[in-house]
């Protein structure tokens with residue numbers, strides 16, 4: 339090993355018990371913690387300005403394949419899991435941004451009354467704002483509702499507003515209530531788009547059913563936590579029900595493991611179990627738990643623009659690449 343100045347300074351010439359700096363070449367993590375790490379710990383990588391700049395430089399350098407293949411026709415993907423907080427919105431927004439950044443034209447449809455995807459994509463909303471509610475309940479056209487996302491060319495969003503909270507009930511009395519979104523997509527010339535990503539609410543009600551009738555692919559984000567697989571059976575049964583009664587083309591095409599904490603054995607056990615069960619459907623890339631991912635929405639951004647070199651952004655980019663390159667696999 340090269341005897342560089344840093345190594346000898348830290349570990350030999352100035353032992354810290356003699357009043358030198360308490361850095362230790364053997365235990366850099368301990369040194370960082372001593373310097374004041376946040377209680378939740380750091381992102382998997384060192385989260386210093388220099389580390390960030392280095393990662394950004396790495397990601398900007400790219401891998402020499404800036405344009406990804408575009409599908410023959412628009413792929414409509416519902417991001418669904420009736421559990422809250424598993425990473426549906428984060429996944430929708432970051433996959434969409436990644437695909438758009440590589441030459442695909444992408445529309446995000448925010449189907450959750452909480453409107454988190456809309457917030458994360460910087461959609462300003464007021465009481466009067468038109469939203470996906472007006473499409474579902476008042477037959478307004480998607481074209482009129484889609485708005486461009488700032489700083490990300492090729493990316494549009496149909497926002498959600500709180501009106502949508504009432505839609506589950508209002509839809510009940512409408513004709514073809516399960517197929518309102520499908521009809522809206524059909525009226526929109528989706529040959530202009532490569533992907534439509536639908537961010538579903540944390541329920542299996544009529545909004546989610548509308549998403550599943552309007553798409554061919556379901557992407558299920560699974561959080562690498564203890565209860566991750568609980569309730570999954572119900573989701574799978576619902577997909578089967580929609581498939582057999584309303585949309586024969588429906589398949590579960592993709593599973594993405596999210597919020598993976600490599601320091602815990604539990605996370606890897608959950609990942610193994612999910613891979614054992616779903617095999618090829620599970621993307622190779624898994625998304626680590628990352629502070630930068632959770633910070634991005636408060637700046638009205640995806641992590642892809644907020645900190646493109648962060649571990650979370652790189653993971654979502656890899657996941658999106660897999661989706662773009664992998665043909666649709668039947669479940």
Ligand SMILES: Nc1ncnc2c1ncn2[C@@H]1O[C@H](COP(=O)(O)OP(=O)(O)O)[C@@H](O)[C@H]1O
Pocket residue numbers: 421422423424425426427428429454540596597598625626627628629631632633635650
């Ligand atoms: N990889 C990640 N690392 C850290 N926090 C994350 C990550 N993915 C999601 N989060 C955070 O977890 C919370 C739930 O994620 P969200 O995407 O809103 O889930 P859902 O849409 O399924 O309810 C949010 O606060 C989000 O910022």
Ligand SMILES: [Mg+2]
Pocket residue numbers: 426427428450454455538
């Ligand atoms: Mg959400």
